[in-house]
Amino acid sequence: MTGQRRVIARVLSDADDHPDVEELYRRASVLDSRISVATVYRTVRLLEEKGILERRDFGGGRARYEATEHGRHHYHLIDVDNGKVIEFEDQEHEELMRRVAERLGFDFVSMRLELFGRKRTVQQEAKAPQPSKRKGAAS
Amino acid sequence: MTGQRRVIARVLSDADDHPDVEELYRRASVLDSRISVATVYRTVRLLEEKGILERRDFGGGRARYEATEHGRHHYHLIDVDNGKVIEFEDQEHEELMRRVAERLGFDFVSMRLELFGRKRTVQQEAKAPQPSKRKGAAS
DNA sequence: GTATGTGCAAAATGTTTGCAAGCCG
DNA sequence: CGGCTTGCAAACATTTTGCACATAC
Numbered sequence: 487m488t489g490q491r492r493v494i495a496r497v498l499s500d501a502d503d504h505p506d507v508e509e510l511y512r513r514a515s516v517l518d519s520r521i522s523v524a525t526v527y528r529t530v531r532l533l534e535e536k537g538i539l540e541r542r543d544f545g546g547g548r549a550r551y552e553a554t555e556h557g558r559h560h561y562h563l564i565d566v567d568n569g570k571v572i573e574f575e576d577q578e579h580e581e582l583m584r585r586v587a588e589r590l591g592f593d594f595v596s597m598r599l600e601l602f603g604r605k606r607t608v609q610q611e612a613k614a615p616q617p618s619k620r621k622g623a624a625s
Numbered sequence: 626m627t628g629q630r631r632v633i634a635r636v637l638s639d640a641d642d643h644p645d646v647e648e649l650y651r652r653a654s655v656l657d658s659r660i661s662v663a664t665v666y667r668t669v670r671l672l673e674e675k676g677i678l679e680r681r682d683f684g685g686g687r688a689r690y691e692a693t694e695h696g697r698h699h700y701h702l703i704d705v706d707n708g709k710v711i712e713f714e715d716q717e718h719e720e721l722m723r724r725v726a727e728r729l730g731f732d733f734v735s736m737r738l739e740l741f742g743r744k745r746t747v748q749q750e751a752k753a754p755q756p757s758k759r760k761g762a763a764s
Numbered sequence: 765g766t767a768t769g770t771g772c773a774a775a776a777t778g779t780t781t782g783c784a785a786g787c788c789g
Numbered sequence: 790c791g792g793c794t795t796g797c798a799a800a801c802a803t804t805t806t807g808c809a810c811a812t813a814c
Contacts, residue, residue, distance in 0.1 A: 487813080488768090488769060488770080488812070488813070489812090490769080490770070491769085507803085507804085508803095520770095520771085521770090521771095522770070522771050522772070523771095523804090524770075524771065524772075524773095524804090524805080524806085525769080525770060525771075527803095527804060527805070528769080528770085528805090531804095531805095543682060547778095547779095547802070547803070548802085548803065548804095549803090549804090563725070563726060563729055563731060565731070566734050572729055572731075574725060574729060576721075576725060579721075582715075582718075583740055586702070586713060586715060586740065587702060587740055587742045588745075589713075590702055590711055590713060590742070591744065591745050592702060592704070592711075592740075592742030592743060592744055592745055593742055593743045593744075593745050594740070594742055595705050595741040595742050595743055596741045597738070597739065597740045597741065598737065598738065598739040598741075599736070599737065599738050599739075600736065600737045601722055601725065601726055601731075601733070601736045601737075602734040602735045602736065602737075603726045603729070603731030603732055603733055603734050604731060604732045604734055605730065605731055605732075606727075606730050606731055606732050626788085627787070627788075627793090627794060627795080628787090629794080629795070630794085645778095646778080646779085647778090659795095659796085660795090660796095661795070661796050661797075662779090662796095663779090663780080663781085663795075663796065663797080663798095664794080664795060664796075666778095666779060666780070667780090667794085667795085670779095670780095686777070686778065686803095686804095687777090687778065687779095688778085688779090
């Protein structure tokens with residue numbers, strides 16, 4: 487347990503969003519400016535292998551991370567207009583997928599589910615100000 | 626409509642699996658050896674924008690493609706031991722997700738669902754010959 | 765003191781792009 | 790011909806890695 491890992495672990499457990507490596511690096515740098523990106527990459531990989539962290543891919547090319555929650559699972563709805571992530575639960579879902587896997591002759595290992603949606607507004611603005619190309623916001 | 630696009634379109638419509646760009650390039654090269662990877666990238670992007678192709682991410686870092694199917698949707702189960710992809714249908718699924726989006730105040734745009742599983746064998750070989758790290762097979 | 769972790773910069777990987785040349789209609 | 794398409798190689802973005810140095814225990 488080195489200082490750097492302690493700091494990165496701290497940042498991760500404090501986070502209630504889904505930061506990517508660059509964001510983790512930024513936050514960790516505030517607490518200890520002599521941390522390098524390479525160490526962040528190495529640490530998240532380590533923590534993922536240990537099952538402490540989970541890697542997510544919400545599109546946009548970079549991996550994002552969140553602490554593993556033991557017990558109730560949750561899924562993600564991504565707002566296609568601003569990249570914001572909303573978490574939701576769906577009790578029946580995993581059980582349903584377990585049955586699908588079984589039907590196909592497989593043991594369920596894991597699943598990935600992401601929902602993409604657009605905020606439902608009162609005046610369904612016909613020409614919403616689409617934030618253009620590939621600059622997804624955090625969360 | 627140039628020769629190259631014709632060839633690439635051909636390869637795509639002939640494919641009943643989920644090739645990545647490298648694989649498409651390989652198959653296209655057989656039919657016309659003077660096609661470049663750049664053209665394959667440009668063509669799949671074009672076809673995706675036109676809604677003819679769909680890009681998938683089954684993990685492993687590279688995008689994979691399959692022809693858009695109008696009508697019944699299907700999902701994918703990835704065999705974690707060899708990367709093979711099995712397609713399956715689940716009638717109720719999309720309707721379920723539409724309701725979830727609605728409950729959260731969103732209009733459903735699209736969803737992503739992947740199931741990861743391991744083949745259920747008779748003699749659950751305790752130490753299966755895991756094909757090591759990151760060399761997912763085709764399909 | 766030794767195994768392990770780190771910083772840095774270079775390499776690897778997958779994808780995109782600028783540009784000059786080529787093909788299509 | 791005039792514009793869209795190509796090939797090539799260079800540029801990109803993210804992630805990994807080799808190596809010498811630093812740190813933990």
